[in-house]
Amino acid sequence: MGVTGLAQVRILLGVSGGIAAYKGADLVRRLRDAGCEVRVVMTESAARFVTPLTFQALSGNPVRSSLWDESAEAAMGHIELARWADQILVAPASADVIARLAHGMANDLLTTLCLASASPLAVAPAMNQQMWANPATQENVQTLRRRGVAIFGPASGSQACGEFGSGRLLEAMEIVAELARSRGPHELAGVNVVVSAGPTYEDIDPVRFLGNRSSGRMGFAVAEAAAEQGANVTLVAGPVHLSTPRGVRRIDVRSAREMHAAVLSAAAQADIYIAAAAVGDFRPSEIAAHKIKKQGDGGLSLVLTQNPDILADIAGLARRPFLVGFAAETENLEAYARAKLERKRLDLVAANRVGNGLGFETDENAITLISADGAEQLPTAPKCELARDLVGRIAARYRAKRDAA
Template structure:
């Protein structure tokens, strides 16, 4: 899927640099050519000889290579590739990129390039969570830099959390998506995410604890596989993913209208936590306390967006995926919901308070299909999203 594509791979100085040897091999197997650039620190973790042997290319390390610079070599390197990939992207490299520093070959190439850039961050969890790193990440995303990972897991330093570099095949998929060559190339997929807010009056509303994190991760994972993603989101805590078409809504009725406007699509993933009810007659003024007692609200049922799309005739997506957030009897309730709604798959999870899943960084889901229930291990929400996106790609390929 990457035949003939040219990748400029900048290897940063972190323990995750060893993964780049496998990354180069995976890219080469798929027909891509890799031109490697190593920082001085990267050579402390993997040898230029190893990198060169796998890439079949010279490894570039020095900015002041007089022979190459006589021909403005760093300019040519930065612009002859189809994609620049930085892996691992250390905190130092991200800082240089965000602030426009160019004091070595790697940072100079990144300043000189007009080629799309994808980074795979890797660092200690405290460094990743540091305010400076998060500011730099925000700046890079605003500059159009694509990001894959990092994942959660154990660190070489013994700590656990976000900061592990994405695995080589995850980076390959992100590269394919960035180049428009992923398995979902040409596919149009709708994703709903986040909660809905149902107004009581201008300052109060009915809502739930959904953060939108899982929906955002799914949108990003599908886009990384090359899909055109229409991302319909309620007022979520987390920002929408990069590289998708974002449609912002507040209420369930607004979400239903946005979903209908997005059709037709190849697949629909309905991850939003839509409020089941709304106040039938929301006040246009702030309600005040009175001596007459508590106000009484009449509730009205919100539209069932998942059932509406699942049961439509002509124009129904080829694959409809719903979500079920349960607090008990997860599999029986989710199986019944799949049959009742008419969708193809249900992704179910236990959101009882003890699990820490609602609003947390991890998820433990059960995929309900026509073949039965498949329990997945607890993992980060980004990992769940990538696994689900891969299953969707495989399903659409056979349909």
């Protein structure tokens, strides 16, 4: 399945010189996974780091690198390429290429194509942190932005030169997500979406807690997919070790009561609430001030108290958002999910089986989407792809309900 907004898009990928050129290989693969057709143009410097044959094998198309290719230019090949592209993406974009683009130069095939094409242009910078910080580079970047060129990144971190700072090329999937976000369609443009994700932990004492095996990956993928569709996304995250999706506002919580308070506060302005978190149903009635010690050979009894029901409380709001619940079940999946839909007065329930290697702690998932008028199967797929499919269906049903109101 292609990333929303990128399926069948013709991408002309420009690869410029620098050590980050090797990451272009993964980017080609990710773009093709998203449903794009990719053709690659390399600068002469880029070919010193990665061979054209690598990109040819991954893209399935010949690689161009010179304006003086007699066989290609006999039919004005660079103009044909410029017209072919739906989108030009330069990644990595070196400081040199950024400077030449900003000044309208056309002294190699890549910059000539950029000038000769009416298609949108995006660049993903990659360079030494001092080169990125240099006023000349910053001024060139601002010039491109003023002309409507999309700038993806750069990221900050350790660099091949041994320095640390801004200038790292975004990871391939981040570039794909940025490209999808820049192109649209933005089915949730201007819509306020709240997503809860991950587990909740309920402390027993200063050392132990009650928790569950949710990794938060599905909820984070849903938040990222909603942001790609133009939504204003607030992500309420339980204790997980995941990076915040780009363009998403994040609130970190630990317990079910903290998540309840954060979600209810954010839901006051929400149009859609997607409850992907695995919220603990119970908590200890009392938290021990010190570590509980063993008492001989006896066991330990805990008195548990029920946690507040986030979905039920939001469903009871005077101005309730469009509500999407999640149901993780080990048996009777559809029956339990439909009961939850009706009991909590939800618009949709995304149900998935868990246990025996399914659902939690995996990179893939499958969903049965339950509504009042039936059920839809979203087959097994990587969670990032499944989230995009799910968000697309949520957006369609949200718009239909809003338009009918």
